[in-house]
Structures are given as structure tokens and as C-alpha cells.
Amino acid sequence: MLSVIIPTHNEEKRITPTLRLLSDFLEKKYPAYEIIVVDDGTDATAEIVKKIGKHDGKIRRLHFPRRLGKGGAIMQGMRTARGDAVIYDADSSVPAHEIPKLVEGLGKADVAVGSRKLPGSVVRGLPFERKVTSAAFSLLTRILFNTGVRDTQCGFKAIRRQASKKLLPLLVSRGFEWDVELLARAKQKGMRILEVPVEWSHRGGSTLEPKDVWKMFLGLLALRKTLAKSA
Numbered sequence: 001m002l003s004v005i006i007p008t009h010n011e012e013k014r015i016t017p018t019l020r021l022l023s024d025f026l027e028k029k030y031p032a033y034e035i036i037v038v039d040d041g042t043d044a045t046a047e048i049v050k051k052i053g054k055h056d057g058k059i060r061r062l063h064f065p066r067r068l069g070k071g072g073a074i075m076q077g078m079r080t081a082r083g084d085a086v087i088y089d090a091d092s093s094v095p096a097h098e099i100p101k102l103v104e105g106l107g108k109a110d111v112a113v114g115s116r117k118l119p120g121s122v123v124r125g126l127p128f129e130r131k132v133t134s135a136a137f138s139l140l141t142r143i144l145f146n147t148g149v150r151d152t153q154c155g156f157k158a159i160r161r162q163a164s165k166k167l168l169p170l171l172v173s174r175g176f177e178w179d180v181e182l183l184a185r186a187k188q189k190g191m192r193i194l195e196v197p198v199e200w201s202h203r204g205g206s207t208l209e210p211k212d213v214w215k216m217f218l219g220l221l222a223l224r225k226t227l228a229k230s231a
Contacts, residue, residue, distance in 0.1 A: 002026070002033040002103065003083030003161075004090050007073035008049075010041040014203075015048055018092045019059060025096035026058075030103075033058060034082060038073040040064045070155075071178025075171065078164045086164055089155035091203070098198045102158035109194035110163040111186050113149055114156030120197035127202065133213055140217065144224045147183040149195055155179075156198055163191055172226060176212070177219035184227055 004022065008015060019035065026033045039046045039061060049061040062076055074088045085106050087099060094114060105112030116123045117138070126134075134153065141152050157179070159167075166189060173181040186193055 001083040002030045003036060003077075003081035003086045004033065004099075005036045005038060005074055005077035005081065005086065005088040006091055007068075007070055007077070007089060008037055008039045008041060008045050009067070009073075010043045010045065011039075012041075012044040012048060014092060015045050016052070019049070019052055021092070022090060022096050023056060023059065025099070029100065035059045036077045036081060037061045038064075038068070038077045040066065040068045040073060069174035069178070070176065071171070071181075072174040074178070075168060078159075078168060081161065081164075084161050085158055086161055087156075087158045089157065091155065092201075093203050094154075094156040094198050094200050098156070101196045101198060102156070105194045105196050106158055106160055108192070110160050110191035111183065111193045112158040113151070113183070113193060113195045114154045114198040114200075115149075115151040115195045116154050116198070116200050117150040118195060118197040122197075122199040124200070125202035130202070133216075137216060137220075140220055141180055144220055145180055145184045145227070147180070147187055147193065149183050149193060151195070152180050152183055154198065154200065156200075157182075170230075173219065173223055175219055176216040177223045180220065181223055181227070184223075188227075188230075 037049045046061055046063040053059045053061060078086055085103060087102055102112040115121055167185050170185050171181055
């Protein structure tokens with residue numbers, strides 16, 4: 001079985017078409033699948049997913065009244081996932097037809113990472129300020145962490161279920177830096193990580209404020225100290 005996790009926070013305008021496109025693709029390509037929507041928002045997303053789930057038994061929701069953060073939401077989904085392969089953050093930024101790349105990647109590795117920075121990657125509509133932030137974040141992660149991954153923040157990854165069980169108890173991050181910790185912990189445990197080029201498009205409506213950028217960098221520095229203690 002293939003498990004696909006989608007963390008959401010106030011995504012009522014996007015969630016219906018996202019689930020429709022994703023389920024249509026999975027039904028044809030991987031009929032043994034489940035979609036887990038982990039929601040911690042305050043809008044109608046949770047109710048929409050609940051209604052859709054009543055008609056489609058392969059779609060289920062986990063709703064939390066408090067903010068979990070991206071990492072916290074994905075971890076909640078991983079804990080309930082039943083698939084041998086778990087794909088997460090499969091929202092509309094990366095089209096569903098890219099999923100086989102991750103599934104094939106897990107045939108060679110414990111963790112497969114979608115990348116916007118490899119030959120063959122296709123990136124559309126990334127605003128200039130995001131390009132600058134992404135480049136700075138990537139440089140800092142290369143300096144502080146030796147994961148061997150060029151694009152740690154592309155929200156499109158897959159992990160073997162057994163690997164996730166080993167890593168989940170170790171993870172302490174909940175925010176933007178969670179992806180970096182997952183990869184760093186995987187490398188510490190001797191797991192193989194494979195990066196694959198994907199097609200990615202910027203989703204309008206998402207915002208990254210200066211305070212978020214500052215939190216990202218502070219989070220990386222704190223994570224570096226945490227990992228150094230456990231090395």
C-alpha cells in the first residue's frame with residue numbers, strides 16, 4: 001500500500017481540487033493507497049475533507065485544534081500511515097504524475113527526495129525573493145549539515161515505513177527545519193538518501209514573511225546544536 005500525507009492549514013479553497021486530482025491519479029496507478037489529510041487550521045478544510053472521506057473511503061482526515069507546524073503534522077500522519085511507502089506533502093505544487101519518481105526511488109533508497117535543483121528539474125513561477133531565501137537556506141544547510149541533499153526544502157518526499165518508524169522517535173523539530181532534521185537523522189543512521197528531479201510550480205497565496213525567514217535560520221542553528229549532542 002502507498003500512503004500519501006497532506007498537511008493543511010486553512011486550505012479550504014485548494015483542498016477539493018487537490019484531492020480530486022491526486023485520488024484520480026492514484027486510483028489508476030496505485031489502486032492500493034490511502035490519503036491522509038492532517039489539518040490544524042481554523043477554516044472549513046477539516047469539514048470538507050470529512051465530507052469527501054464519507055464518499056471515498058481511501059481519504060481520511062486527522063484534525064487538531066492546535067497548530068502543529070509542518071513537521072508536527074507530517075509526523076502525526078506517519079504514525080497512522082499503513083503503507084509500506086509513505087509520501088508526504090504531496091500538494092498541488094508538484095503534480096501527481098511525479099509520484100512514481102519517488103516510488104521508484106524507494107526501490108534504491110530508504111528516503112527519496114524531490115528536488116528543484118538537479119538537472120532535469122522544472123521550476124515555474126518562483127518569486128525572486130523566494131529564490132534568494134532558498135539559495136541562502138541551501139547554503140546554510142550545506143555548511144551546517146552534511147546531508148548530501150541539494151534541495152532539503154522541496155515539500156515532496158517519500159520514506160520507507162520501516163525507516164520512518166526508526167526516525168520518528170528521534171525527531172524534535174516541528175517547523176521549517178524539520179525536513180533538514182529528518183535527512184540528517186537518516187544519514188546518522190546510515191540510511192540511503194536519493195534525490196530525484198521533479199516538476200514544481202509556485203502556488204499563489206502562500207506567504208513567507210521576514211519573521212519566518214528569521215525563524216528558519218534560528219531553527220537551523222538550534223538544530224545543529226541538538227544534532228551535535230546526539231552524534
